[in-house]
Amino acid sequence: MTIIRKWNSISLIIRILCGLAIGVILGLLVPNATGIAVLGQLFVGALKAVAPILVLVLVASSLANAKGGHANKFRTVIILYLFSTMLAAVIAVIANFMFPTFIPLEGVTASEEYVAPSGMSEVIVNLLTNVVANPIDALLNANYIGILFWAVILGLALKRSSDSTKRFLDDLADAISKIVRGIISCAPFGILGLVFNSVSTSGLDIFKTYGHLVAVLVCTMLFIAFVVNPLIVGLLLRHNPYPLIWKCIRTSGITAFFTRSSAANIPVNMELCEELGLDEDMYSVSIPLGATINMNGAAVTITTFSLAAAYTMDVHVTLLMAIALSFVAAFSACGASGVAGGSLLLVPLGCSLFGVAPDVAMAIVGVGFIISVIQDSMETALNSSGDAIFTATAEFREWKKEGRKLPL
Secondary structure (H helix, E strand, O other): OHHHHHHHHOOHHHHHHHHHHHHHHHHHHOOOOHHHHHHHHHHHHHHHHHHHHHHHHHHHHHHHHOOOOOHHHHHHHHHHHHHHHHHHHHHHHHHHHHOOOOOOOOOOOOOOOOOOOOOHHHHHHHHHHHHOOOHHHHHHOOOHHHHHHHHHHHHHHOOOOOHHHHHHHHHHHHHHHHHHHHHHOOHHHHHHHHHHHHHHHOOOHHHHHHHHHHHHHHHHHHHHHHHHHHHHHHHHHOOOOHHHHHHHHHHHHHHHHHHOOOOOOHHHHHHHHHHOOOOHHHHHHHHHHHHHHOOHHHHHHHHHHHHHHHHHOOOOOOHHHHHHHHHHHHHHHHOHHHOOOHHHHHHHHHHHHHOOOHHHHHHHHHHHHHOHHHHHHHHHHHHHHHHHHHHHHHHHHHHHHOOOOOOO
16 A cells, blocks of 8 residues: 555656656567557556446536536637637648648558448438437447436436435545546556557558658647647637646646547546646536537548548649538537547548549548557547646636636
């Protein structure tokens, strides 16, 4: 127990960085020691297992016990989620106009393992179907839009329940939160396993063949993370945004980068919001909501791959078509979590705007899966850290109105 206490007394960030460094070293020295990768699988598996229950209980408990007064904060955070996603798509259009990408498709077969949606109507139908899915089925399949919907309904229905019922919900939420803290304390070991797996299995070949595509994706997402998001936060708070940006990227973004799952990172963001001193009634709803509609990285992915397909097939892209793609990418990205295969499977929808043949579009998707170890990691890190950034921004905005000092 003494060793455990000493271990937990060290900053989690330092522990994660140590795990990251050890994972890289082991991945280079003993790439065949596959047992090390199991640590990452166990960590992500535990997060994914507890996250649906955490979201259901926390959201229901928060709404049942809420005293009101959160309307302005919720309105702000939802506007920030949607605006930033739209802005990310526009930035991706500009980046791809400046640095057009041509993808070599020789030897690439169309991705047949997944079925892409045939149009925007199918995306909307999938999204609505997931909203009203059976709540037990939603929990089993980690359908977060469905979990969020039923948690809101349950929380509102229990708003007039007895104090003992509300207290039980509150105690249950606290108990699950303690379990989550225990899992998060194991993050350094999980990160070690995940990094080892990435280093030992992914060589440098993807940079040789698809280096330009990877560079455009990564640079666009980094620009949004370190320039666009800070600009939004700074203008809204009239305060230096970088302490908050660095805090969220360091705590949430790094973990999300290696887990490659916004759902698995929900508990990490909850813990971060608690550390920032935010209102639990607020973040217990806004963080799961962000995991479904705050999709900056997904908007960049859909836009970049769609324009790359157009350039590769020598399709002339006008500014009007690019603007239309921005709207499609932003709206589709918000529904990405409800579509099997995520944002890559919405690329054919963007390609359809330029008349790119479906088989070519699915070949582009195949390329996406080849570089997904980078694309998906960056996308998830941008998405998930943004959930915490904009939730904190909405809360801090109200604090400034009340004359309270910001913690960062």
